[in-house]
Amino acid sequence: MSEIRYDRLHDTHVLIAPERLRHPDVPLSESDAFVGEPCPFCEGNEGMTPPEIFAHRSEGSFPNEGGWDTRVVPNLFKAVQLETPPHHHFGLFEYWEGFGAHEVIIDTPRHTTSMSEWSESDAVFWLKTLRQRVGDLRRDQRLAYLSLFKNEGRNAGATMSHCHTQLIGLPMIPKNCGEIYRRSYEYFQTNGHALMESILQHEEETGCRVIEKKGEFTAFCPYASTYPFEVMISSMKEAGQIDTLSRTRIETVASLLVSTLQRLKRQLGVFHFNLWVSTPPLIENEGIGSADLCRFTIRIMPRLYQFGGFEHTTGIVINPVTPELAAKLLRESTHE
Ligand SMILES: [Zn+2]
Numbered sequence: 001m002s003e004i005r006y007d008r009l010h011d012t013h014v015l016i017a018p019e020r021l022r023h024p025d026v027p028l029s030e031s032d033a034f035v036g037e038p039c040p041f042c043e044g045n046e047g048m049t050p051p052e053i054f055a056h057r058s059e060g061s062f063p064n065e066g067g068w069d070t071r072v073v074p075n076l077f078k079a080v081q082l083e084t085p086p087h088h089h090f091g092l093f094e095y096w097e098g099f100g101a102h103e104v105i106i107d108t109p110r111h112t113t114s115m116s117e118w119s120e121s122d123a124v125f126w127l128k129t130l131r132q133r134v135g136d137l138r139r140d141q142r143l144a145y146l147s148l149f150k151n152e153g154r155n156a157g158a159t160m161s162h163c164h165t166q167l168i169g170l171p172m173i174p175k176n177c178g179e180i181y182r183r184s185y186e187y188f189q190t191n192g193h194a195l196m197e198s199i200l201q202h203e204e205e206t207g208c209r210v211i212e213k214k215g216e217f218t219a220f221c222p223y224a225s226t227y228p229f230e231v232m233i234s235s236m237k238e239a240g241q242i243d244t245l246s247r248t249r250i251e252t253v254a255s256l257l258v259s260t261l262q263r264l265k266r267q268l269g270v271f272h273f274n275l276w277v278s279t280p281p282l283i284e285n286e287g288i289g290s291a292d293l294c295r296f297t298i299r300i301m302p303r304l305y306q307f308g309g310f311e312h313t314t315g316i317v318i319n320p321v322t323p324e325l326a327a328k329l330l331r332e333s334t335h336e
Pocket residue numbers: 034039040041042110111112162
């Protein structure tokens with residue numbers, strides 16, 4: 001049984017999840033070829049996963065059979081689960097009995113191992129699936145926050161090579177995530193507009209960290225990038241959130257995302273990365289304010305270096321690549 005424990009000393013939470021010890025150590029290949037066992041995420045192997053929660057399917061196809069573009073299944077080695085009871089106090093300590101939801105979104109029916117190989121339509125199906133799942137889980141009153149992320153490659157913590165995304169629903173708002181929304185709310189109260197609006201306005205005036213613009217969305221290297229070649233995709237104007245993005249905006253984001261990942265691949269070769277899709281807290285919390293104050297954002301975090309003691313003890317990361325140089329190289333990295 002997993003537990004979400006509150007760390008009183010650092011004012012943060014830890015997921016103690018012994019179930020994760022049994023997670024299969026599936027060999028990861030840098031190439032397209034899958035090494036070893038048949039891949040449970042490939043089309044035709046639907047019987048190897050738990051029954052699907054949702055799938056984007058061609059008309060006339062049946063659940064848990066072929067004919068899908070994306071497929072969502074419960075995580076077999078889930079860190080949290082919905083069925084368990086909530087919050088307990090235990091003397092000085094407090095914990096939740098692993099309360100939450102853990103889903104795996106299988107991004108493509110083909111054995112694609114890198115998001116940088118995706119077509120725009122792959123990215124559109126993926127975004128539509130995230131839209132559906134977040135929209136569905138948002139209705140669960142027991143959840144306070146949804147963490148939506150991808151791990152690609154061993155350095156990013158991936159244990160399955162077939163492209164997939166994870167969605168973890170939690171009964172509380174993680175400290176880091178809540179603070180992003182709190183800061184944006186405070187900025188709005190002082191300045192009358194969204195923090196990302198000001199950031200992007202400044203980035204577009206300066207231009208040196210902007211990579212590409214498509215429609216309302218801009219891909220740029222953040223001024224204080226934590227990771228070398230870190231990229232954010234966001235919009236100056238309010239464009240909705242992952243569960244309310246319009247069809248046109250999904251198509252624009254998909255196109256900019258595919259183009260950005262291809263630029264990164266041309267510059268870095270095979271690279272491991274984490275990807276985060278912003279999700280405003282599901283419950284209104286004092287000081288966080290409206291979700292509209294935070295723009296929909298995708299953050300790509302290449303994992304070129306391991307963090308050491310300095311990073312872990314101070315929270316300050318040493319990034320050896322200036323965001324200005326990264327943006328210049330990515331801007332110039334166009335199709336031959
Ligand atoms: Zn596969």
